[in-house]
Amino acid sequence: MTIIRKLIILLCVSAGFIVAQVDSTGIKFIEQKKYSEAQSFFETAIKKNDKDAESYYYLARTLARQNKSDDAQDAIEEAIGLDENVAKYHLMRGNILGQKAMTANIISQGFLAPKIKNAFLRASELDPSNVDARAALYNYYLMAPGIMGGSDEKAFDQANAVVKLNPYRGYLMLANYYIRVKKDSVEAEKQIKKAIATEPEKGGVYNQLGYFYLNQKRFDEAYTQMKKYTELEPKNPNSYDSYGDVFKAEKKYDQAIEKYLYALSIDKNFVASIFSLAECYELKGQKQKAKETYQWLLSVEPQGRRADAAQKKINEL
DSSP states (O other), rough: SOOOOOOOOOEEEETTTEOOOOOHHHHHHHTTTTTTHHHHHHHHHHOOOOOOOOHHHHHHHHHHHOOOOHHHHHHHHHHHHHOOTOOOOOOOHHHHHHHHHHHOOHHHHHHHHHHHHHHHHEEEEEEEETHHHHHHHHHHHHHGGGGTTOOOHHHHHHHHHHHHHHHHHHHHHHHHHHTTTOHHHHHHHHHHHHHHHOTOOOOOHHHHHHHHHHHHHHHHHHHHHHHHHHHHTTHHHHHHHHHHHHHHHOOOHHHHHHHHHHHHHOOTTOOOHHHHHHHHHHHHHHHHHOOOOOOOHHHHHHHHHHHHHHHHHHHHO
16 A cells, blocks of 8 residues: 555535545654654645645644644634534544643633533534544543533433443443542442453453552552553553553562563653653662653653653752
């Protein structure tokens, strides 16, 4: 399969404008986390055809990944203006507005909240089978205060709707609901095990169960689940990172370091493992090594929550 495909121009009669099928090159850049290249690619595509809603959508995705939320919002609004009836555009709009809300003051959050909810609702209305849209609504209903439209009952309804569409994800959402809302660990464990029964070859669900046990300090059971995760996904750095987290929680720092280093042998830029590795060095009293590792993290991910935490640690060491 060739990477670069010719743009196929389709006439969208109902909307009254021309839409271009997005060249897969730009999408490849996003998948490879080459966000600057992706941004340049889609900006060029838009210059060639400013009625290309899909390129605006992918540009918005690219800008959001770079935490350029204002520019990302402008791009997704352009996409929606060109075609209002695409669920993923509204879902992306809600995600971008949510990104903005995370760093906004309380007044701005109150202004953004209904826009976020309405974007997710619109995505669900346009495509009732869109699991991502329903999951976004679920999270909104759980996290937002009642005055902003939050509702535990509506969250529960969305989780059950997802069970019918995608049992694996639905059961995991219900597990999350029972932990966060009902504080019912017994029922939560049952739901995670239901998810395992639906797709026993998916490593991620063992990761979920492993962290569930880890949070309850049931370390032996956590080790069992993380080991299963590594067996199912031996090339996934996250599986070894998760395994390392169990060792770190038990203060077995040497074993944890071994797992984090293995994760980084798979992907040298796996930020979660870099940060945890630095933490282990710090906890072992190896301050210089910890500082160097935090600096490594900043070279890979110069912005964001972990970058801020790493910079704070460097200043303290």
